[in-house]
Amino acid sequence: MIRQFLFSLFSLCLLTLAASSWAQEPAPSAPDAGPLLHEAGQLFAEVQDLAVAWEVARQPAPRDQLLVLLSLQPDERFTLQAVALEIDGEPVAFHEYSTAEIEALAAGGAHRLLLKGLPAGRHELLARWHGKAPKVKKEEMVRELRWAFRTGEARRVVELELSQGEGQPFPRFALREWH
């Protein structure tokens, strides 16, 4: 009798085994999770929209905007340390670059150096690159570039480029306007 009973118990064990180890009992499912997750997705998108709306509200009117960005190509002749900007003789930006930032620039990034609203009319931008040129006698090196421009009609976007000037003793310091 006990043998019979134990056999039936083992059959139960085997059935249980088959259920738990092979087919796996289904875990409770959430059949109506979809709408809730969709609601969450929409909410997150709207929270992000609020951040964007605030960013737009904080920016100057597009026609008055001047956006200055900086980029560089790695060049052993010049190690960038800092960049200073003046507009109409007034200092408006100064940034010292960390090693991580130089690496991110060398990897193809661009740094937003300045976003400013300017009154409509003529202006002058002065960009000054500070760095080290290991191969020259006086190692400290500063390069300047001036650019005259007009605001009040359209947004101005300029990129300060430090690129490898081919066949020249120093890298090329240039300003490029984007339309």
Add this chain to the structure above:
Amino acid sequence: MRLPVSGMVVLTGLLLALPATAAPLLDPQIRAARFEASLGEAPAALVRLQAARQQGFLDHQAHAADLLLGEMLLQQGLDLPAQAALQRVGEGGGTAADAAWLQLGRLHYRRGEDAAALAAFARIRGPLAADAQQERLLLEGELLLRVERLSEAERRLRLLVEGRGKRSDWVDYGRFNLAVVLFRQGREDEARELLLSLSKHNTRDRTLRTLSDKANLTLAYDRLEAGDIDAATEFFKKGRLTGPVSNTALMGLGRAWAAQEEYKKALVPWLRLSERDPADPLVQDALLAVPYGFGKLNAYKQALQYYQQALGVFKLELERIGKVEAQVDGGDMVRALATSFASGDVLTREALPALPKAAGASHLWRLFSTHEFQEMLRNYVRVDRSLKKIARWTSQIEADDALPAARREALLARAAALEARSNTLSGKLQARMQSLARQELEQRRKRIQAYSDETRFSIAQIYDYAAKRWGGK
């Protein structure tokens, strides 16, 4: 042998970590977003990029901007706007389109939108980078298998496994999934050969070891069903005794010995298994299998002793379930999970030891590892983060004197409305997770109660048998 689709293995946790192919980004505003993101300022970079795109400042490079926007939105968990941005790039054609379709395929795959994922992958035209192509083939193969398009699944997985690409996790998982496809097609010899090649891995690589264990387990069950008990036993023995599938292997090994009436040998893995965490249903099975084995050896005294031990464990287990229920009802489970869960996490059984005790992980891991639960948890964590952001922005907007008053008031009104909706949604998500946990615990309670009843009955029968045979001595 018919393998369930759940036998397949995939690498969901890695999907978003892999770079997609991207066209060169020329406009410095786009490059600025990459620069800021690489320096750990991705959220701010994303907002600026979206603002520039929204105002039409990047219309001249719309596809490049949208591709980056889509990638960054995905990384921030903003699926809906990401989908819209990537769809624009994909539909626009050109060099960036394939990268967009790949991202969309991944996105739909992750969300369980199988048909949309297959449709997105099907729109990729040109060659992808080697890693991306391997990932695409693995995912497509799995999606096709799910809808029983077996020969197409096989074609994709063969391209992956036999392609010239370098060895990677994608390829190893592809071999396992190809074996599943071949089993489903009835081509068992080919499937076995593939699994055998995986089963031989003896490495410290965690992925490969787990795959090897799964291959051995599959081969063992295959041999067990074919009645080749010796071979099944050998495959069960090859598996690790500590891996994620070791409990299944121990139970299977005992079962293989028992099928040969070798109960002494069967008791070795069953006893070992019966000492593990009793929250695991396989351990509960072992608690009953052990006294059964002793009974088969006519060792009724030990059988009785182990039945009584099992009864004690089941009683304790019911008390533990009661405690976990209290943690669920009091909100401790969700709170504990939320504090230890990063948005990119995937809760697998291996990750459970790292979870706080209040989460009830050992009883609820099956629920935790479901896609729906993890998505709800992920969203719950994000809602909490959104609430913190909204509170911070509200005080900053209030203090921003440069903003025109009307704009400030409009922004504050939007923030207040979003805060209220976030609080409501947080409550709904928490309630849903609690309800699922209660269902799971109730299932467990019923199972253990049934096991306890069976155990008591067995004990009574042993006493009855003894009384009849030995007169109650």
